[in-house]
Amino acid sequence: MKVPVVERIMRANDVLADEVRQTLRENGIVALNIMGAPGSGKTSLIEQTIARLGETTVAVIEGDIATTLDADRLSKLGVQVVQINTGGSCHLDAGMVKMALAQMKLSTLDLLFIENVGNLVCPAEFDIGEYKKVLVSSVPEGHDKVQKYPLMFRLVDAVVLNKTDLMQHVDFDLGVFRSSLTDINSRAPLFEVSCKTADNLDSWVAWVRSQVTS
Numbered sequence: 001m002k003v004p005v006v007e008r009i010m011r012a013n014d015v016l017a018d019e020v021r022q023t024l025r026e027n028g029i030v031a032l033n034i035m036g037a038p039g040s041g042k043t044s045l046i047e048q049t050i051a052r053l054g055e056t057t058v059a060v061i062e063g064d065i066a067t068t069l070d071a072d073r074l075s076k077l078g079v080q081v082v083q084i085n086t087g088g089s090c091h092l093d094a095g096m097v098k099m100a101l102a103q104m105k106l107s108t109l110d111l112l113f114i115e116n117v118g119n120l121v122c123p124a125e126f127d128i129g130e131y132k133k134v135l136v137s138s139v140p141e142g143h144d145k146v147q148k149y150p151l152m153f154r155l156v157d158a159v160v161l162n163k164t165d166l167m168q169h170v171d172f173d174l175g176v177f178r179s180s181l182t183d184i185n186s187r188a189p190l191f192e193v194s195c196k197t198a199d200n201l202d203s204w205v206a207w208v209r210s211q212v213t214s
């Protein structure tokens with residue numbers, strides 16, 4: 001007899017993702033699922049964005065395999081932060097996000113960043129009830145990542161290429177990165193930024209703001 005285990009897990013996740021989406025909708029919260037490799041700059045981008053968002057009320061759910069290091073960094077900005085330690089799982093799922101939301105004061109929030117576990121494969125397949133998916137890639141990872149991890153790049157609504165300040169130090173072909181992204185996902189805007197020098201962060205922040213007001 002065929003046992004469709006994986007399918008059942010995905011279906012159970014999708015039911016919970018719909019519940020999360022419903023909760024977020026009822027509270028008027030836009031949730032962005034921030035994905036990318038470990039060290040690509042997900043936490044740095046969230047920090048820099050919060051610092052520039054002005055009146056928008058923001059909270060963060062931090063997904064990590066272990067530690068509260070990133071949550072500690074973000075709570076210094078005075079925003080609500082809930083840490084999820086997945087204890088080994090390489091991605092967040094909707095059940096984890098539902099539990100995190102239960103710990104938060106939602107009524108005053110406009111925007112929720114959900115920093116997923118650093119990974120370019122597994123998070124792509126799990127709907128966590130977010131409004132939009134964002135991928136942070138970074139220059140030292142190389143210009144071939146779009147071609148090597150096509151599913152992730154195909155599914156996202158926006159791509160941030162971070163650490164452009166390091167472009168001169170590594171062999172990164174920006175033309176290849178741009179054209180392979182256009183080939184795989186022509187609808188996702190690309191923001192080429194540096195969280196270190198703050199270069200071009202304004203256009204990214206404007207996109208985030210437009211998600212909240214749309």
Ligand SMILES: Nc1nc2c(ncn2[C@@H]2O[C@H](COP(=O)(O)OP(=O)(O)O)[C@@H](O)[C@H]2O)c(=O)[nH]1
Binds near residue numbers: 037038039
């Ligand atoms: N040179 C450079 N370093 C960066 C930039 N953004 C982040 N970093 C550094 O990259 C490392 C990983 O950043 P972090 O935000 O923790 O990445 P995460 O694991 O994706 O959350 C840290 O040492 C950051 O200071 C950037 O734009 N340029």
Ligand SMILES: [Mg+2]
Binds near residue numbers: 042043044070115
């Ligand atoms: Mg992080």
